[in-house]
Amino acid sequence: MSATLLPEAPKQQKIPKVHNPKTPTTTKEPLIVQWTLIGISVAFLSLFLLLPLAMIFISALQKGVVVYVEAITNSEALSAIKLTLLVVLIVVPLNTLFGILSALLISHHHFKGKSLLLTLIDLPFAVSPVIAGLIFVLIFGAQGLFGEWLLNHDIYVIFALPGIVLATLFVTVPFVARELIPLMQSQGQAEEEASHSLGASALKTFIYITLPKIKWGLLYGIILCNARVIGEFGAVSVVSGHIRGLTNTMPLHIEVLYNEYQFTAAFAVASLMSILALLTILIKNVIEWRSKEVSS
Amino acid sequence: MTILFSKKRRRPFRLPGFSLTLGFTIFYVSLLILLPLSMVIFHTLSLNWQNFLAIITDSRAISAYKLTLSTSFIAALLNVIFGTIIAWVLVRYQFFGKKFLDGIVDLPFALPTAVAGIALTSLYANNGWIGQFFSFKIAFTPIGIIIALTFIGLPFVVRTVQPVLDSFRTEEEEASASLGANRLQTFSKIIFPAMVPAILTGFTLAFARALGEYGSIVFIAGNLPFKTEITPLLIMTKLEQYDYAGATAIAFVMLLASFIFLFTMNGLQWLIQRKYSLNRSR
Amino acid sequence: MTIQLENINKHFGNYHALQNISLQIQQGELIALLGPSGSGKTSLLRILAGLESLDDGNILFDQKDMVALSAKERNIGFVFQHYALFNHMSVFDNIAYGLNVRSKKRRPTKEHIKAKVMELLSLVKLEDFAKRYPAQLSGGQRQRVALARALAVEPRVLLLDEPFGALDAKVRKELRRWLRKLHNDYQITSIFVTHDQEEALDVADRIVVMNEGRIEQVGTPVEVYDNPATPFVYDFLGNVNLFKGCLQKGKLVNGDFSLAIPGAEYQDLSATVGYVRPHDMSIDTTPSDSNIAATVTHIHTIGSSIRLEMHRADTNEYLEAELTKNNFELLTILKGDTIYIKPKHLKVFTPEDFSI
Numbered sequence: 009m010s011a012t013l014l015p016e017a018p019k020q021q022k023i024p025k026v027h028n029p030k031t032p033t034t035t036k037e038p039l040i041v042q043w044t045l046i047g048i049s050v051a052f053l054s055l056f057l058l059l060p061l062a063m064i065f066i067s068a069l070q071k072g073v074v075v076y077v078e079a080i081t082n083s084e085a086l087s088a089i090k091l092t093l094l095v096v097l098i099v100v101p102l103n104t105l106f107g108i109l110s111a112l113l114i115s116h117h118h119f120k121g122k123s124l125l126l127t128l129i130d131l132p133f134a135v136s137p138v139i140a141g142l143i144f145v146l147i148f149g150a151q152g153l154f155g156e157w158l159l160n161h162d163i164y165v166i167f168a169l170p171g172i173v174l175a176t177l178f179v180t181v182p183f184v185a186r187e188l189i190p191l192m193q194s195q196g197q198a199e200e201e202a203s204h205s206l207g208a209s210a211l212k213t214f215i216y217i218t219l220p221k222i223k224w225g226l227l228y229g230i231i232l233c234n235a236r237v238i239g240e241f242g243a244v245s246v247v248s249g250h251i252r253g254l255t256n257t258m259p260l261h262i263e264v265l266y267n268e269y270q271f272t273a274a275f276a277v278a279s280l281m282s283i284l285a286l287l288t289i290l291i292k293n294v295i296e297w298r299s300k301e302v303s304s
Numbered sequence: 305m306t307i308l309f310s311k312k313r314r315r316p317f318r319l320p321g322f323s324l325t326l327g328f329t330i331f332y333v334s335l336l337i338l339l340p341l342s343m344v345i346f347h348t349l350s351l352n353w354q355n356f357l358a359i360i361t362d363s364r365a366i367s368a369y370k371l372t373l374s375t376s377f378i379a380a381l382l383n384v385i386f387g388t389i390i391a392w393v394l395v396r397y398q399f400f401g402k403k404f405l406d407g408i409v410d411l412p413f414a415l416p417t418a419v420a421g422i423a424l425t426s427l428y429a430n431n432g433w434i435g436q437f438f439s440f441k442i443a444f445t446p447i448g449i450i451i452a453l454t455f456i457g458l459p460f461v462v463r464t465v466q467p468v469l470d471s472f473r474t475e476e477e478e479a480s481a482s483l484g485a486n487r488l489q490t491f492s493k494i495i496f497p498a499m500v501p502a503i504l505t506g507f508t509l510a511f512a513r514a515l516g517e518y519g520s521i522v523f524i525a526g527n528l529p530f531k532t533e534i535t536p537l538l539i540m541t542k543l544e545q546y547d548y549a550g551a552t553a554i555a556f557v558m559l560l561a562s563f564i565f566l567f568t569m570n571g572l573q574w575l576i577q578r579k580y581s582l583n584r585s586r
Numbered sequence: 587m588t589i590q591l592e593n594i595n596k597h598f599g600n601y602h603a604l605q606n607i608s609l610q611i612q613q614g615e616l617i618a619l620l621g622p623s624g625s626g627k628t629s630l631l632r633i634l635a636g637l638e639s640l641d642d643g644n645i646l647f648d649q650k651d652m653v654a655l656s657a658k659e660r661n662i663g664f665v666f667q668h669y670a671l672f673n674h675m676s677v678f679d680n681i682a683y684g685l686n687v688r689s690k691k692r693r694p695t696k697e698h699i700k701a702k703v704m705e706l707l708s709l710v711k712l713e714d715f716a717k718r719y720p721a722q723l724s725g726g727q728r729q730r731v732a733l734a735r736a737l738a739v740e741p742r743v744l745l746l747d748e749p750f751g752a753l754d755a756k757v758r759k760e761l762r763r764w765l766r767k768l769h770n771d772y773q774i775t776s777i778f779v780t781h782d783q784e785e786a787l788d789v790a791d792r793i794v795v796m797n798e799g800r801i802e803q804v805g806t807p808v809e810v811y812d813n814p815a816t817p818f819v820y821d822f823l824g825n826v827n828l829f830k831g832c833l834q835k836g837k838l839v840n841g842d843f844s845l846a847i848p849g850a851e852y853q854d855l856s857a858t859v860g861y862v863r864p865h866d867m868s869i870d871t872t873p874s875d876s877n878i879a880a881t882v883t884h885i886h887t888i889g890s891s892i893r894l895e896m897h898r899a900d901t902n903e904y905l906e907a908e909l910t911k912n913n914f915e916l917l918t919i920l921k922g923d924t925i926y927i928k929p930k931h932l933k934v935f936t937p938e939d940f941s942i
Contacts, residue, residue, distance in 0.1 A: 239416025
């Protein structure tokens with residue numbers, strides 16, 4: 009038998025530092041290039057995004073708070089706000105429901121014609137809002153497919169709430185679905201299959217398994233959809249008929265005011281919508297931050 | 305002879321809810337998208353051919369197409385250039401106010417087009433904050449249209465290029481440097497080619513959006529026939545004159561143009577993807 | 587080319603990632619940097635390549651200072667852990683890249699480049715794959731393309747970061763043998779990073795064992811395996827049994843058992859550890875005064891050797907022993923038997939205060 013005893017390795021003596029030059033980095037551009045690019049970006053974003061935003065608020069408050077408050081609380085402004093909210097309350101839930109169901113279908117099931125269906129869902133993105141309005145005029149307008157029948161039964165679709173709702177629905181169909189489909193496809197369906205194999209019903213599986221996984225993406229889709237519903241202009245412009253106090257949504261109200269040279273009032277209502285837009289961006293960033301937190 | 309294998313295969317496992325989701329989705333898409341859109345074709349077909357041809361080749365319509373295409377193209381190009389730079393800066397560099405700028409890029413997505421329209425018009429009008437510094441007119445000319453379309457399209461390019469740059473592995477840049485390439489060579493030969501598909505997608509989205517844009521342009525364009533009248537505006541004008549046939553015919557041309565464009569770009573993307581894909585040789 | 591590292595220090599924030607690293611590497615050596623993750627081995631490799639800057643210290647290639655040179659100027663070949671192939675370029679263009687990016691004056695002609703790439707392709711046995719794209723290759727093939735690409739610029743030194751880490755066991759073994767052969771043929775100074783001790787022992791001329799930013803030991807595979815310089819090296823390379831106890835008058839006392847340690851006759855230590863390799867355990871079926879009783883809990887057959895897992899009742903610890911099939915058959919041991927073991931070769935590390 010043998011046994012040995014070893015000393016621990018002796019500590020290295022300290023040799024004084026000779027020099028300390030920097031190794032040039034390989035994955036960064038020279039500072040001057042960096043600052044030029046940053047400068048271009050900041051200038052571009054300021055000119056195109058920040059300046060218009062500032063312009064809206066400054067123009068809105070140009071004639072003082074009293075004028076501002078009057079512009080957003082007169083009866084026409086209030087009815088435009090009410091109509092816009094009403095459209096939101098109808099359209100957003102419907103398209104959210106559609107978004108969830110179509111995303112479930114596309115991410116959890118295999119069937120023929122899936123990519124055709126995806127293309128169809130995307131279609132409204134490729135259609136000009138003006139055409140989106142036009143198609144409903146072609147169906148429900150006085151000279152349209154059901155025009156005469158509707159007229160005979162005193163049902164008003166075009167130049168009334170149903171037309172505005174339909175055109176807005178069309179334009180915003182893809183928003184929630186487009187947010188959820190890639191998310192759910194990347195998450196896979198293993199957890200849903202496990203839940204199902206443990207005896208949970210489809211509804212319970214959705215509530216306990218799928219919904220928690222997609223909640224941030226869903227919220228993001230709803231917020232984007234909401235922003236577009238509130239701001240939709242072209243499609244609504246075609247079908248609404250611009251009846252003051254009846255079929256003017258907020259963007260249409262702004263148009264009317266602007267065309268009547270009531271700039272301060274137009275910008276006052278615009279500033280309200282800008283605040284909503286900024287809120288949307290804020291919520292989007294909070295959601296992104298949250299979902300990053302969860303994943304890391 | 306005995307039958308060894310039953311011809312009936314066991315049905316593969318499938319999550320429940322297929323028929324419900326399929327039924328609802330098909331119903332919704334048909335009623336809200338397919339049926340209304342088919343009205344354009346239906347109405348176009350009810351026009352006689354000569355009439356249709358006369359409407360869509362009318363010189364006012366032709367100049368509207370030209371204006372729409374050229375301003376959309378220039379705006380999408382501007383977006384590609386500046387959007388790519390902005391995406392690069394937001395991913396690669398650290399500077400004060402970066403988070404704020406990153407967030408504000410989404411403004412055109414969130415801001416109603418009409419609001420953007422009146423703000424840009426006021427800024428670029430002759431007596432506006434910016435317009436006053438120029439000796440030539442910006443608002444109510446094609447330049448104004450390009451500015452509005454650039455505003456609308458910016459986030460499309462930034463938000464498609466950004467994630468690609470984010471996930472780009474610095475290892476490849478280091479490999480390039482260790483093989484003796486300078487920074488410019490590494491950018492042009494390694495990084496930029498990886499960005500091309502995303503840039504193309506961004507261009508496609510921005511251009512397609514610009515083709516149909518109405519809300520932000522109606523204010524800044526001035527809407528003079530032959531000069532600053534874009535195609536969606538022409539449709540609107542015809543509608544206001546109760547010329548449904550004319551509006552439908554022009555709409556048909558627009559729909560066809562944007563579908564052909566999207567189809568071509570998707571094909572191009574597919575070709576690029578296929579070139580490096582797994583399946584070709586295995 | 588010879589490489590000399592002198593007192594290299596590197597901090598990442600507050601973390602002292604490399605602490606006074608000094609190392610000499612001779613022309614044509616194949617060196618393994620071996621250590622667990624976080625030991626600083628990859629940082630050291632990246633600093634050598636110029637991909638990372640250092641806080642202070644010297645790097646000399648053939649006596650010439652390298653610190654101020656960027657990666658592009660050092661003429662090294664670097665093989666990345668995940669290959670870092672250029673996905674949009676064919677295999678041919680990947681390998682030709684380093685030659686194509688040279689300035690006009692230094693760039694070989696098109697024919698030269700082509701000949702060089704074909705030569706390298708045949709070296710890595712991928713002649714038929716020149717037109718393929720990286721996504722169309724298997725992991726092993728990609729790794730070989732990465733190697734050919736690094737060799738194309740005729741580097742003075744080849745640096746490989748976990749070159750076989752992402753491959754499955756069989757391919758890894760093949761590539762290991764192939765790298766060894768390549769190195770024998772070309773005699774290019776090479777350094778590779780690995781956390782796999784078997785890989786290091788199998789391929790390298792010398793192994794640098796690293797831990798927590800320091801070098802624990804430098805030596806040939808035989809030296810570091812048979813004569814570990816520190817407890818860490820003992821633990822990290824191969825299996826080891828621990829005998830925790832104290833040193834009393836030159837004897838390691840551990841449970842009911844004590845063992846004389848020659849050379850430590852005049853030393854007392856309240857807590858120390860004896861290290862014994864499983865194949866340095868002698869096994870008996872009869873008790874004596876200097877062996878330990880243990881119950882056999884498991885018997886594994888691994889190829890031609892047998893591994894026993896045993897439980898010591900006195901200290902409630904588990905031990906491992908390795909013996910040949912022959913020996914095992916002579917002893918006729920069954921699971922549950924009580925056997926008597928004795929370390930044939932045991933090492934005790936004492937703090938340097940005690941060393942003479």
